[in-house]
Amino acid sequence: MSTLLTSPNLHTLSVYVNNKPGVLVRVAHVFARRGFNIESLVVSPTADGRYSRMTVTADGDGETLEQIFKQVSKLVDVLHATEHTHQEVVEKELALIKVRVAEAQRTEVLQILAHFKGATVDFTPQSVIVQVTGNTEKIEACVGMLEKYGIIELVRTGKVIMARGETET
Amino acid sequence: MNGAEALIKCLEKEGVEYIFGYSGGNVIPIFDAIYDSKIKLILSRHEQGASHMADGYARACGKPGVVLVTSGPGATNTITGLFTAHMDSVPMIVISGQTITPLLGKDAFQEADIFGISMPCVKHSYLVRQTNDLPRVLKEAFHIAATGRPGPVLIDIPKNISAGPFEGSLDPEMDLPGYKIPGPVPKADILKMADLINRSERPLLLVGHGAVISRAGSVLRQLAEKLQAPVTNTLLGKGAFPETHPLSLGMIGMHGTAYSNMALTRCDLILSIGSRWDDRINGDNAQFCVGAKKLHIDIDPAEINKIVRCDAVCIGDARLALEELLKHVVPLNTKPWLREIAANRRKFPLKYKKQGGLKAQHVIESAWEVTGGKAIVTTDVGQHQMWAAQFFLTDECDTWLSSGGAGTMGFGFPAAIGAQLAKPGSRVIAIVGDGGFQMTLCELSTAAINKLPVKILVIDNKFLGMVRQWQELFFDNRLSGVDLEGNPDFVKLAEAYGVKAFRIRRAADIRKVLAKAMAYNEGPCLIHAEVVKEDNVFPMVPAGRSAHHMIVERPKTKMEKPTGGT
Numbered sequence: 001m002s003t004l005l006t007s008p009n010l011h012t013l014s015v016y017v018n019n020k021p022g023v024l025v026r027v028a029h030v031f032a033r034r035g036f037n038i039e040s041l042v043v044s045p046t047a048d049g050r051y052s053r054m055t056v057t058a059d060g061d062g063e064t065l066e067q068i069f070k071q072v073s074k075l076v077d078v079l080h081a082t083e084h085t086h087q088e089v090v091e092k093e094l095a096l097i098k099v100r101v102a103e104a105q106r107t108e109v110l111q112i113l114a115h116f117k118g119a120t121v122d123f124t125p126q127s128v129i130v131q132v133t134g135n136t137e138k139i140e141a142c143v144g145m146l147e148k149y150g151i152i153e154l155v156r157t158g159k160v161i162m163a164r165g166e167t168e169t
Numbered sequence: 170m171n172g173a174e175a176l177i178k179c180l181e182k183e184g185v186e187y188i189f190g191y192s193g194g195n196v197i198p199i200f201d202a203i204y205d206s207k208i209k210l211i212l213s214r215h216e217q218g219a220s221h222m223a224d225g226y227a228r229a230c231g232k233p234g235v236v237l238v239t240s241g242p243g244a245t246n247t248i249t250g251l252f253t254a255h256m257d258s259v260p261m262i263v264i265s266g267q268t269i270t271p272l273l274g275k276d277a278f279q280e281a282d283i284f285g286i287s288m289p290c291v292k293h294s295y296l297v298r299q300t301n302d303l304p305r306v307l308k309e310a311f312h313i314a315a316t317g318r319p320g321p322v323l324i325d326i327p328k329n330i331s332a333g334p335f336e337g338s339l340d341p342e343m344d345l346p347g348y349k350i351p352g353p354v355p356k357a358d359i360l361k362m363a364d365l366i367n368r369s370e371r372p373l374l375l376v377g378h379g380a381v382i383s384r385a386g387s388v389l390r391q392l393a394e395k396l397q398a399p400v401t402n403t404l405l406g407k408g409a410f411p412e413t414h415p416l417s418l419g420m421i422g423m424h425g426t427a428y429s430n431m432a433l434t435r436c437d438l439i440l441s442i443g444s445r446w447d448d449r450i451n452g453d454n455a456q457f458c459v460g461a462k463k464l465h466i467d468i469d470p471a472e473i474n475k476i477v478r479c480d481a482v483c484i485g486d487a488r489l490a491l492e493e494l495l496k497h498v499v500p501l502n503t504k505p506w507l508r509e510i511a512a513n514r515r516k517f518p519l520k521y522k523k524q525g526g527l528k529a530q531h532v533i534e535s536a537w538e539v540t541g542g543k544a545i546v547t548t549d550v551g552q553h554q555m556w557a558a559q560f561f562l563t564d565e566c567d568t569w570l571s572s573g574g575a576g577t578m579g580f581g582f583p584a585a586i587g588a589q590l591a592k593p594g595s596r597v598i599a600i601v602g603d604g605g606f607q608m609t610l611c612e613l614s615t616a617a618i619n620k621l622p623v624k625i626l627v628i629d630n631k632f633l634g635m636v637r638q639w640q641e642l643f644f645d646n647r648l649s650g651v652d653l654e655g656n657p658d659f660v661k662l663a664e665a666y667g668v669k670a671f672r673i674r675r676a677a678d679i680r681k682v683l684a685k686a687m688a689y690n691e692g693p694c695l696i697h698a699e700v701v702k703e704d705n706v707f708p709m710v711p712a713g714r715s716a717h718h719m720i721v722e723r724p725k726t727k728m729e730k731p732t733g734g735t
Contacts, residue, residue: 029289070471076293079347
């Protein structure tokens with residue numbers, strides 16, 4: 001399984017943008033041009049429908065990212081962009097994991113799931129889809145525990161973050 | 170009123186005098202609306218030409234140039250123009266026709282996703298989906314193009330949007346919540362800069378295009394004179410500080426003067442005013458001004474610390490920043506520093522031999538002398554551009570129009586057409602190479618029918634000279650793809666377009682012919698200067714190397730292949 005999402009060089013940018021066609025391409029372009037791979041990306045409407053929130057997680061050296069951050073901030077469609085440290089924000093993501101589980105192992109899997117406060121959202125005689133939420137490390141740990149049963153499919157939403165307290169995200 | 174008529178009304182309100190354009194199916198409604206407008210249409214012969222004309226117009230007068238083209242190939246032909254303007258921060262509006270909205274994304278006839286294609290080379294762009302949005306979009310586009318760090322804006326307008334009924338306001342509010350222009354320069358930043366400058370013994374002012382764009386010429390001169398600091402300029406910084414001024418070292422960088430590059434290696438402080446430390450002046454960042462304090466004034470926050478980590482920075486308009494800085498600096502004792510530079514200037518002047526055939530440098534320097542330097546000069550890219558930068562000294566802002574960042578061949582001549590329209594009272598000279606000129610020479614028609622007295626000085630060495638120079642110096646003279654054998658007789662070519670033409674073949678004829686050409690103002694004229702085929706531009710700092718590695722003449726031994734970009 002990928003460990004990129006817990007790499008120490010991982011940066012998370014929160015970008016507040018106009019909710020218009022083409023804005024995603026403009027932001028993605030800035031990353032692509034400097035050869036930065038976006039590890040995860042979440043775009044969703046905000047409380048004010050005119051604007052969207054992008055949460056971009058990318059891996060790379062701080063100096064280049066500083067440049068990318070400035071280039072993104074400069075885009076006309078970007079209202080503001082912020083890079084948050086882990087301490088300042090609440091971080092969550094959700095994963096759906098389809099695990100190959102025969103009847104004999106079902107209890108075991110459910111125990112693991114209980115530990116991670118996950119839920120089963122689909123059951124078939126051969127498999128189960130489990131849902132886990134939490135920070136990236138927790139999801140990685142849960143995926144790690146389920147790997148030995150055989151993960152058929154894994155879908156993750158990517159990280160969303162919100163600044164704690166009165167700070168604006 | 171339809172959308173197109175509303176659009177033209179708004180362009181009139183923005184004070185647009187000229188539209189540089191080329192018609193086509195999906196833009197017919199807009200051309201129809203121009204029919205009744207006082208805005209003059211300059212019909213180019215190619216959309217790239219139209220875009221460089223708008224660029225030259227904007228560089229010469231500071232107002233955004235406006236381009237109008239059709240969809241598909243019409244729009245894609247402006248990409249080079251957009252890119253050129255984007256790299257050099259030139260305000261420009263490109264309006265393109267587009268297929269009707271129900272057919273968008275369905276590969277309709279002449280449908281190009283120009284909104285997507287142009288994205289990396291525009292400051293901003295629009296695909297208009299509501300006729301009533303047109304005035305707001307146009308107002309925003311002009312605001313974005315001309316403010317902050319200027320740049321080109323593309324507006325793509327589907328035909329049913331321009332032809333559709335307009336029922337909105339012609340004076341709407343802008344809706345740009347994300348567009349930020351730096352405000353007043355922070356005093357603390359200025360004080361920090363002033364403190365470093367006041368403690369410097371060997372300061373160097375490095376002036377870039379930002380100083381020209383902000384019209385910082387006058388305050389820059391006061392600052393340099395108060396500090397007694399030498400001033401060097403980038404290619405596009407030409408004119409921000411008079412190159413004939415005793416404190417001017419002329420152009421710096423790859424083909425800059427030897428004494429400016431030497432000053433770069435010796436200064437204890439360098440202040441970049443609207444220059445972005447790019448690879449033409451800084452081939453090797455690790456060796457760049459080692460030990461010197463580095464200061465940077467730039468209106469674009471994204472340029473700060475992009476290449477050079479600075480000791481003091483100021484984000485804001487160059488003129489406003491310098492006005493504030495001037496109050497806080499003190500006269501410095503730079504006499505030993507200026508003596509050192511003067512010695513280098515005597516030892517390593519810009520030079521060329523006037524014997525042994527007709528020299529491009531001789532022709533260009535003579536053009537400067539004959540005109541007394543009073544001209545707006547445009548260029549293409551390559552050897553002639555560097556010689557023009559070296560020998561046609563520039564004393565005023567907005568009189569040196571060259572494609573710097575993009576290095577676009579074919580820019581010079583159409584840009585001169587735009588500049589002549591912007592400044593009808595000025596003498597405009599396009600100094601172009603035989604290669605570049607052939608890329609946009611179809612605009613001879615445009616210049617001729619509008620009777621624009623542009624002087625086209627074709628420096629014809631029948632080679633792509635700069636690449637040939639690299640192949641000679643770094644690739645064992647294995648000339649590949651640089652021989653322009655088959656060049657036309659440019660005099661006959663000009664005459665075929667009804668353009669007056671002159672020829673220079675011998676050094677003895679230079680002044681006589683140039684004087685005649687400069688006196689001809691009934692329309693455009695072309696001067697075909699058939700210069701020696703193989704000549705090199707020196708000084709030269711090999712790409713990827715620091716100024717320490719500058720050579721001032723052809724080395725006797727073979728040179729290593731450069732590591733930097735061309």
